[in-house]
Amino acid sequence: MRKLIPIYVRIPLLYAIMFAVLEYFIDSGDRPAFIKYPIVALFHIVFIFLLIAIEVVLNSVEKVSYHLLSPEEKVQYDLEQTKPIAQQEAFKRWMNKFTASKSIHEEADVLLDHDYDGIKELDNVLPPWWVGLFYGTIIFALVYLVRFHIMDEYNQDQEFATEMQVADKAVEEYMKTAPDVMDKDKVTLLTDASAIAEGKTLFDANCVACHKADAGGAIGPNLTDKFWINGGGIKNVFNTIMEGGRPGKGMIPWKDQIKPTQIQKIASYVLSLQGTNPKDAKPVEPEAKEWKDEATVPSADKTATVVVDSTAKK
Numbered sequence: 258m259r260k261l262i263p264i265y266v267r268i269p270l271l272y273a274i275m276f277a278v279l280e281y282f283i284d285s286g287d288r289p290a291f292i293k294y295p296i297v298a299l300f301h302i303v304f305i306f307l308l309i310a311i312e313v314v315l316n317s318v319e320k321v322s323y324h325l326l327s328p329e330e331k332v333q334y335d336l337e338q339t340k341p342i343a344q345q346e347a348f349k350r351w352m353n354k355f356t357a358s359k360s361i362h363e364e365a366d367v368l369l370d371h372d373y374d375g376i377k378e379l380d381n382v383l384p385p386w387w388v389g390l391f392y393g394t395i396i397f398a399l400v401y402l403v404r405f406h407i408m409d410e411y412n413q414d415q416e417f418a419t420e421m422q423v424a425d426k427a428v429e430e431y432m433k434t435a436p437d438v439m440d441k442d443k444v445t446l447l448t449d450a451s452a453i454a455e456g457k458t459l460f461d462a463n464c465v466a467c468h469k470a471d472a473g474g475a476i477g478p479n480l481t482d483k484f485w486i487n488g489g490g491i492k493n494v495f496n497t498i499m500e501g502g503r504p505g506k507g508m509i510p511w512k513d514q515i516k517p518t519q520i521q522k523i524a525s526y527v528l529s530l531q532g533t534n535p536k537d538a539k540p541v542e543p544e545a546k547e548w549k550d551e552a553t554v555p556s557a558d559k560t561a562t563v564v565v566d567s568t569a570k571k
């Protein structure tokens with residue numbers, strides 16, 4: 258086997274395999290394991306050293322044993338070395354271990370007396386590599402049977418659930434650092450309870466000073482009625498929170514402090530308060546207009562043509 262792969266391939270190959278295995282199994286985040294953990298780097302050095310040492314030792318053993326051979330044996334050995342690998346004795350012995358095949362002049366030993374019109378049958382043994390695999394499958398089946406049918410370790414549903422959990426975690430991790438992609442063209446109203454709850458938390462932390470906890474309005478206007486200065490509907494409300502209200506009115510742009518996807522949640526929360534009629538709500542601002550339908554707002558869709566309903570009674 259050693260002769261099959263030359264030393265300048267063997268050592269880098271073994272080293273590469275070891276490297277890949279270490280990097281695969283050691284969880285070192287975004288940095289390679291051998292940089293994060295100095296001990297791994299040390300292991301690399303020791304491993305290369307060992308590889309070379311083993312080669313050196315094997316080489317010398319070979320040289321010494323060659324020296325110990327008698328002159329005839331040396332001739333014999335040299336002759337062997339000049340043959341192609343497949344014809345060398347060592348290789349043949351090795352192959353024989355795997356296949357246990359009989360050479361053609363030994364076939365008489367395993368010939369059965371079955372004779373079908375001159376077609377004869379050999380009683381060859383099963384090749385050991387095959388038998389090995391076969392026993393391997395039995396052992397596998399036994400282990401599987403005990404683990405999954407007797408001990409009930411886990412089933413496919415649980416496996417799926419665990420994998421989904423791992424994936425959810427990964428998505429969460431990704432979202433923490435991922436660029437936040439949400440703008441007023443893409444924004445949609447969220448209605449799921451967790452998004453609304455998150456929106457409420459953010460609102461309570463940032464907005465109650467001017468809009469009151471019930472959003473009834475104080476310095477800032479009442480956000481629960483259908484009258485809006487900067488336009489209602491998710492797109493406008495999102496946009497106002499992102500970019501701020503009219504200049505000089507006190508409503509700052511929040512996009513530098515709060516991520517756009519979180520602002521989407523706040524806006525969704527604010528809109529979920531529509532019609533809650535809080536006590537002592539601030540009266541409607543003179544500039545505010547009643548908000549009816551999203552499609553009629555110029556900022557939401559500037560190209561929308563206004564359809565006049567001529568059948569409507571004035």
Ligand code: HEC
Pocket residue numbers: 459460463464465466467468476477478480484485486487488494497498501502503504506507508509511523524527545
């Ligand atoms: C410093 C006080 C202050 C804070 C804090 C504040 N606002 Fe405002 N907000 C205002 C004022 C004043 C206006 C009116 C702006 C205008 O007239 O254009 C306003 C307007 C708004 C409007 C538009 C109302 C309309 O009728 O068009 C929304 C929506 C809004 N705020 C949401 C929020 C949210 C969400 C937060 C928390 C992230 C927040 N505000 C924090 C003072 C504030």
